[in-house]
Amino acid sequence: MKALIAMSGGVDSSVAAYLMRERGxxxxxxxxxxxxxxxxxxxxxxTCCSVKDTEDARxxxxxxxxxxxxxxxxxxxxDQVIEPFAAxxxxxxxxxxxxxxxxxxxFTALLDKMEEWGxxxxxxGHYARIERDEQSGRYLLKxxxxxxxxxxxxxxxxxQKLLERTVFPLGELQKNRVRDIAGEHSFVNAGKHDSQDIxxxxxxxxxxxxxxxxxxxxxxxxxxxxxxxxxGRHKGIVCYTIGQRKGLGIAAQHPWYVTEIxxxxxxxxxxxxxxxxxxxxxxxxxxxxxxxxxxxxMRVKARIRYRHKEQNATVIxxxxxxxxxxxxxxxxxxTPGQAVVLYDRDVVVGGGTIL
Numbered sequence: 001m002k003a004l005i006a007m008s009g010g011v012d013s014s015v016a017a018y019l020m021r022e023r024g025x026x027x028x029x030x031x032x033x034x035x036x037x038x039x040x041x042x043x044x045x046x047t048c049c050s051v052k053d054t055e056d057a058r059x060x061x062x063x064x065x066x067x068x069x070x071x072x073x074x075x076x077x078x079d080q081v082i083e084p085f086a087a088x089x090x091x092x093x094x095x096x097x098x099x100x101x102x103x104x105x106x107f108t109a110l111l112d113k114m115e116e117w118g119x120x121x122x123x124x125g126h127y128a129r130i131e132r133d134e135q136s137g138r139y140l141l142k143x144x145x146x147x148x149x150x151x152x153x154x155x156x157x158x159x160q161k162l163l164e165r166t167v168f169p170l171g172e173l174q175k176n177r178v179r180d181i182a183g184e185h186s187f188v189n190a191g192k193h194d195s196q197d198i199x200x201x202x203x204x205x206x207x208x209x210x211x212x213x214x215x216x217x218x219x220x221x222x223x224x225x226x227x228x229x230x231x232g233r234h235k236g237i238v239c240y241t242i243g244q245r246k247g248l249g250i251a252a253q254h255p256w257y258v259t260e261i262x263x264x265x266x267x268x269x270x271x272x273x274x275x276x277x278x279x280x281x282x283x284x285x286x287x288x289x290x291x292x293x294x295x296x297x298m299r300v301k302a303r304i305r306y307r308h309k310e311q312n313a314t315v316i317x318x319x320x321x322x323x324x325x326x327x328x329x330x331x332x333x334x335t336p337g338q339a340v341v342l343y344d345r346d347v348v349v350g351g352g353t354i355l
Contacts, residue, residue, distance in 0.1 A: 002026045003121040003167070004114040006106070007061065007068075009053025011182045011189050012125030012170060014060040018185060019169040020123050021064055028117060029061035029068040032106065034077040035200055056189045063187070073109060080104040082200060086210055089238040092261035093337025096154070096306070097198055103157040111162060122166045128152045129171035130163050133290075139163035141289050141348040146174045153306050156341045156351035157287045207239050221266035223250060226259070226275070234268045237261050243276055243333030277330035283323045283340050283352030290349050293317060300342040300349055302327065304334055315342055315349075323352050 003025040005017040020027050031054050054070060061068035081101045088095035107122070114122045127144035128151050139160055144150040158166070170178055182190035201209045211217060218236025225231060232250045234240065239247075244258040250270065257276055260269035281304070288294065294317035301310035302325050312328040325340055334354060341351035 001121070002028065002117075002119040003123050004110065004117060004119040005029045005061075005066070006110055006122070006124045007031050007057035008125065008195075009056040009189065009192075010125065010195065011179060011187065011192055012127075012194075014057070014125075014187050014189055015178045015181050016123050016125040016169045017060065017064060017066065018181065018187075020121075020167070021066070025121070027064070027066045027123075028119065029057060029064075029066045030110075030113065031057045031068075031070050032109070033070055033072045033074060034101075034105075035074055035082070056192070059188045063185070071109075071113060073105060076105055076109070077101070082213065086213055088337050089206070089210060090263065092237060092263045094241045094335045095337045096339055097200075098154050099157060099339055102154060107158065107162050107166070111165060114165065120165075122162075123169065124166070125170055126151045126155060126168050127170050127175075128155055128168050130166060130168060136291075138290065138292075142171075143343075143346040143348075144168075144171050149175050152343075152348050153303055153339070153341045153351075156289065156339065156348050158289065159287070160289075163289070207236075210238050219266060221268065223248070223256075223270050224267050226269055226271055231256070231270055237263055237266060237268060240268050242335040273332075276333045278334050279327045279330040281325050281334050281340060282355045283325065284321050284355055286317075286321055286323050286350060286352035288350035290344065290347050294323070294349075298349070300325075300344060303341045303343070304331060304354065305338055310343060313342075321352075 003020045005013065005020060005027050007013045007017060007029045017027055017029055058068050081097055081104060084100060085095050085097045110122050127146055127149040129142040129144060131140045131142060133140050141152055141155060141158060141163060143152050179190060197204050218238050220233050220235060223231040223234050240258045240261060242258055245255055248256055250256050256270040257273055258268055259271035259275045262269065294315055298315050300313055300315050302313040303310050311331060314326045316324045318324055336354050338354050339351050340354050342349040
């Protein structure tokens with residue numbers, strides 16, 4: 001059996017490769033080259049997809065006696081991830097580019113390469129689990145054993161075909177055990193820090209990235225309250241997200257929060273903290289995993305951000321590509337562009353993009 005190992009240069013994918021070799025697979029390691037310096041206007045050293053990451057991945061592959069290949073997807077990444085990222089902010093949404101990269105590019109492209117190169121399995125270092133439900137015949141995506149590292153939220157878009165062909169070797173392991181394995185085998189990245197930021201915005205300054213990428217300065221406009229009263233001037237709608245309090249530059253007797261962004265009028269609406277709470281959301285671009293369709297009302301736990309604590313809710317499917325989620329308790333700063341992911345205990349039911 002042959003397996004294609006997606007190697008980022010980090011410790012997780014390196015240990016995933018090792019574990020697959022231990023299972024008797026013939027492995028091919030590959031790193032996706034997604035962008036160059038001139039695409040993002042930043043030095044790539046030390047970030048995901050950097051030259052150093054490629055060197056680390058190659059080193060681990062060689063130490064394991066694996067073939068290693070670099071594949072280039074710079075154009076596809078620009079068109080399918082970076083461009084939608086910029087457009088989302090310009091249309092008052094807050095995107096999750098990791099989910100979009102998984103949805104639009106990484107898994108799809110790697111599945112094609114896996115088949116082209118004669119491999120049976122696609123392997124990544126994600127912390128999640130895949131099981132087959134014998135009763136329904138469907139493949140299930142489940143949370144990782146290490147709850148602190150669980151990445152099921154960013155994987156809700158996986159199809160049944162992908163789940164059937166993919167292996168997550170780290171899903172049953174604690175992170176400290178993964179580092180121990182890397183140290184035991186003297187991997188060069190055994191002590192390497194986990195990547196935290198958006199890979200193409202390594203300094204965390206997404207506004208600066210947007211200005212460099214678009215080669216423009218976004219126009220100023222008015223801060224207004226919900227009645228339309230002008231409260232001050234903002235620096236461009238891309239500078240703000242729902243729930244933001246800091247950096248508004250508004251002098252007031254009580255805190256202001258961003259409650260709405262209106263690209264059509266170039267206005268940012270400010271309100272009080274209680275204005276941020278809602279018990280209802282609508283999502284589209286849905287993907288269901290544990291079932292082919294939600295019939296009637298379904299009780300779930302729902303997460304509206306990656307680090308958001310799951311909340312009790314009821315979900316209804318109102319069309320082929322529309323979910324409505326009703327929370328038992330109002331939630332703060334439900335944000336268009338982010339993903340809502342639904343769980344039944346540790347099983348991912350599915351999810352969608354918040355409208």
